Amino acid sequence: MTATPSRYRFLLIQGFRLPADSPYLHRKLDGPKEQTVMDYPILAPMLEGVDWEVHGGALTTYGNWPVENRQEFMHSGLARLPIVREACESGKYNAIVLLGGGEPGFHEACEIARPYGIPVSSCAWSQMHVATMLGSRFGVIDLAESHSSYYANLILQHRMDRRCASIRLIYFPHDRPGCPSGRPLHEERAKARAGERSEAVEEAVEQAVAAIEEDGAEVIFMSCSGLFWLQPFIQSRLDEMGWEVPVLHGYKCAISMAKAMVDMGVTASGLKYPGDRPGRRRRKKLV
Structure with a gap:
């Protein structure tokens, strides 16, 4: 018997990935996916019925320690975007959840994912x-x-x-x-x-x-x-x-928001994240 496809097909993307030999590494990088997501026992009930995968994130380019300041967040956000694009192009997912409290690359990820009809959620x-x-x-x-x-x-x-x-x-x-x-x-x-x-x-x-x-x-x-x-x-x-x-x-909120957007069949507004050549354009934008 063929299993019924899940309503939710999520990719969770870590904010960054430290080198395996980093002395500042305090979470598992490899192994069962449940072991690589922080606080998984708390999240497990929310992920029941969700077909989910987790990407370990892009390797840090600024050093081998966790992100904390503006320049490190900028490095991490830029590095995460190719992962988002590849996930969208794969056709495997109907939502992307960006892990990490500072949500590096969130707005840019929304801009990438919107033409594919894929909502993006993040923790902040x-x-x-x-x-x-x-x-x-x-x-x-x-x-x-x-x-x-x-x-x-x-x-x-x-x-x-x-x-x-x-x-x-x-x-x-x-x-x-x-x-x-x-x-x-x-x-x-x-x-x-x-x-x-x-x-x-x-x-x-x-x-x-x-x-x-x-x-x-x-x-x-x-x-x-x-x-x-x-x-x-x-x-x-x-x-x-x-x-x-x-x-x-944060993770519970991000997963919940991703589910809500999938349930409602909505993604980010094309006016907030317009494509290169939108079908309609405004003459005035208020800030």
Whole structure:
């Protein structure tokens, strides 16, 4: 008996791929796809019934450490675009999900995919839109000054500045040559999941509460995929305190948005992402 094709045929594309010998590598590059996607146990229920594959991302061209600042995001975004084009040309997928909290190459990927009728979702874009459906203003938890500066630009690009209550920092920057943070996030994650005290969890909860009490945030989410693991811990702690505030997970939001666009049969507007020679063109564009 022939299996019924899935309604959803997704390609998940990692934001970047570190060299296999990188001392800063803390996720699996190869093996079963479920082992190469961060927080897969949390995502598994959402991927039931989805025919999905994951691409490990383009090899970093700026160095062998994780992306954190503007120039590194630009490198990663440019490197990801050929993967998006190849996926669209293959005809295998009806949606593309860009992994990585800073969504490098998102707008360009939408421009590539739109003529193929393929929607593209990403974590920052998805979290912001889901957050504004759930509350009036959202608070963002970030991990480093350089990353938060870049992320603030994403908020402006998505025209969400009036809906953003604040970006609050916990200081857990990624290690890089000459700049070890001394507080590796993967170690904090291991502590938290083992039921031990994690400074990352404690500081994130502190900043989430401050975003609620002082900034007016009604929804909380994290900017970097390296922080997404915090979501259930922050949610649990806020629940214990009596705060009825949703805490979002970037990958869950991105997958949900991809499903919604497929279900509605829509993709990005040709006016936002026009082709080289559109059938109709405007005389005036408002900014």
